[in-house]
Amino acid sequence: MSELGAVVAVWRREFIVFRREVSRVVSSIVSPLMWLFLFGAGVGGTVEVGGEHYQAFIFPGIVIMATLFTSMFYGVYIIWDRKIDVLKAVLVAPVSRVAIFFGKVLGGCTDALLQAVVLLLVGLFFVSYTPLGLLAAAGIVLLTSIAFVALGLGIGAFFESLEGFQLIGTFVVFPLFFLSGALYRLDQVPGWLRVLSRVDPVTYAVDALRGVLLGLNVFPLSLDVAILAAFAALAVLGGSLSFGRMK
Amino acid sequence: MTAVIRTEKLTRDFGKTRAVDSLDLEVEAGEVFGLLGPNGAGKTTTVGMLTTTVRPTSGTAVVDGHSITKEPGLVRRSVGIVFQELSLDGMLTGRENLELSGQLYGVARAERRRRIAELLELVDLSARADSQVKTYSGGMKRRLELARGLLHRPRVLFMDEPTLGLDPQSREVIWQYIAAMAEAEGTTIVLTTHYMEEAERMCDRIAIIDRGRIIREGTPEALTTALGGDVVRVRAARIDEAALRALPFVSKLQLEPGGATIAMERASVNLPALLAALGPIDAIEVRRPTLNDVFLASTGRHIRDEAATGTWLDDAMRLVVQGDRR
Numbered sequence A: 001m002s003e004l005g006a007v008v009a010v011w012r013r014e015f016i017v018f019r020r021e022v023s024r025v026v027s028s029i030v031s032p033l034m035w036l037f038l039f040g041a042g043v044g045g046t047v048e049v050g051g052e053h054y055q056a057f058i059f060p061g062i063v064i065m066a067t068l069f070t071s072m073f074y075g076v077y078i079i080w081d082r083k084i085d086v087l088k089a090v091l092v093a094p095v096s097r098v099a100i101f102f103g104k105v106l107g108g109c110t111d112a113l114l115q116a117v118v119l120l121l122v123g124l125f126f127v128s129y130t131p132l133g134l135l136a137a138a139g140i141v142l143l144t145s146i147a148f149v150a151l152g153l154g155i156g157a158f159f160e161s162l163e164g165f166q167l168i169g170t171f172v173v174f175p176l177f178f179l180s181g182a183l184y185r186l187d188q189v190p191g192w193l194r195v196l197s198r199v200d201p202v203t204y205a206v207d208a209l210r211g212v213l214l215g216l217n218v219f220p221l222s223l224d225v226a227i228l229a230a231f232a233a234l235a236v237l238g239g240s241l242s243f244g245r246m247k
Numbered sequence B: 001m002t003a004v005i006r007t008e009k010l011t012r013d014f015g016k017t018r019a020v021d022s023l024d025l026e027v028e029a030g031e032v033f034g035l036l037g038p039n040g041a042g043k044t045t046t047v048g049m050l051t052t053t054v055r056p057t058s059g060t061a062v063v064d065g066h067s068i069t070k071e072p073g074l075v076r077r078s079v080g081i082v083f084q085e086l087s088l089d090g091m092l093t094g095r096e097n098l099e100l101s102g103q104l105y106g107v108a109r110a111e112r113r114r115r116i117a118e119l120l121e122l123v124d125l126s127a128r129a130d131s132q133v134k135t136y137s138g139g140m141k142r143r144l145e146l147a148r149g150l151l152h153r154p155r156v157l158f159m160d161e162p163t164l165g166l167d168p169q170s171r172e173v174i175w176q177y178i179a180a181m182a183e184a185e186g187t188t189i190v191l192t193t194h195y196m197e198e199a200e201r202m203c204d205r206i207a208i209i210d211r212g213r214i215i216r217e218g219t220p221e222a223l224t225t226a227l228g229g230d231v232v233r234v235r236a237a238r239i240d241e242a243a244l245r246a247l248p249f250v251s252k253l254q255l256e257p258g259g260a261t262i263a264m265e266r267a268s269v270n271l272p273a274l275l276a277a278l279g280p281i282d283a284i285e286v287r288r289p290t291l292n293d294v295f296l297a298s299t300g301r302h303i304r305d306e307a308a309t310g311t312w313l314d315d316a317m318r319l320v321v322q323g324d325r326r
Helices: A001-021 A022-044 A054-074 A078-083 A097-123 A131-158 A161-177 A189-197 A201-214 A219-243 B043-050 B072-078 B095-103 B109-122 B138-150 B167-184 B194-201 B220-225 B241-246 B267-278 B290-301 B314-326
Strands: B002-013 B017-023 B024-030 B032-036 B058-063 B081-082 B156-160 B189-193 B205-210 B213-218 B230-235 B248-255 B260-265 B283-287
Touching: A001 A022, A001 A097, A001 B095, A022 A097, A022 B260, A054 A097, A054 A131, A054 A161, A054 A201, A078 A131, A078 B072, A078 B220, A097 A131, A097 A219, A131 A161, A131 A201, A131 A219, A161 A201, A161 B017, B002 B043, B002 B189, B017 B043, B017 B213, B024 B189, B032 B043, B032 B194, B043 B058, B043 B189, B058 B230, B072 B081, B081 B138, B095 B109, B109 B138, B109 B167, B138 B156, B138 B167, B156 B283, B167 B189, B167 B194, B167 B283, B189 B194, B194 B290, B205 B220, B205 B290, B213 B220, B213 B290, B220 B290, B230 B267, B241 B248, B241 B267, B248 B290, B260 B267, B267 B283
Parallel strands: B032 B189, B032 B205, B081 B156, B156 B189
Antiparallel strands: B002 B017, B002 B024, B002 B058, B205 B213, B230 B260, B230 B283, B248 B260
């Protein structure tokens, strides 16, 4: 019972902080919008994909991008929390690491989900979808977010110094994003890129969301969701183990 | 009296360094116990082991009836911790920090509310309770940490250097709060410090610790009285060691570069005789012994080897020594 209380307590803390960090919340929404309106409009002037305007085509990819970045960096942020000793008092409390981990995962998912919902509503300018479509989209975002918050926490627990931020950004988050087909069609790329994109779990999140919102999925929706769910389960397992061992 | 903490050959190595070396100590319920020693003496590691965040290399301890090695979860419930580094959440308000801690320690909602109001009052933070902690001064943060440490009514509150980095006035204020809390709550307090005034002022009993070992243990009065009478420090070009040792009232003599520290009985009566034996001197200081003298007598070193060891004569001695090196 107190374990559950601890999960809720950590979650609550994360939500309070999220509400207070207005600048972070605003920028986390503004930068995907710039991709959409500036990048999307620029490229969209000359390109059309699958019968859709380019802006509409990349819209699901941009929502997943925002989810990926918010989730991963939320997780990796514990490097900083440990640096300034915010976590120290939490870690000596008589609750398990797993409870703290799940509280953190829920906190990160809440951030990512709220942000994605705002983006999805803005998306009504380019894409039309049903309320059911919105619900399905939110489900995909949630699953993606669970996976990458857990992965971020797991990786963040590894690093002692702040250089971890940079490394993870350059060598993990950006490749995951660029390989995912968020910005291009997966069935028209060179063979090597096709292979790489298939081992990128983000590919399946993008594909699923594109399927739900535009009907343009390359893989069956059930396969997308199954792979995503399996990856999320693995990330939660690995992340909680790494978090448990964190010094 | 019953022991609320009892350690048995508690030992911790970091690589080849033995940070804590077969520590045996007992802390009685309700007392304020001090671990006094220089930086790196093993104080923080000892607290880490007693609060289950550091695993002992060998040996064990019992805290509030629970073994730190076998029942760490129960030990964690029994203790409160005030860390050396501030560990508050700056984004949260003072009240929210206490709320979070209360929830993590499983304090029921109604009790939590009541307790938080009571403790905020005790540390005089009620008026600022709903401001974010990042807007607090250093002293306010310390006070909030004290309140947080006590929130779940721990049997033992550990405070690791509770006034480190504070200016003298804030330190004085924190001492008053600690004393008030010890009185109001009756909690056993274990504090580590390298400030001897802090140990002298706050603690019922002290263990002086150096290089992971306890070198003296007892009440501050007993420790200083055991040195025998008063402490006289002189600065002189030449000290006649044999003449001084011949004096019946000199109980200890320690030669230092540029002078000597002498422990003697009844300085008020015997000082003229001492001066006669000393011959020409440049400066003299007579005072009651401090815990630093206890440490000095046992180790030949000062508790704080860095600058500012208290009296003006230390500064004078240091100048002489530096002058010699040039």
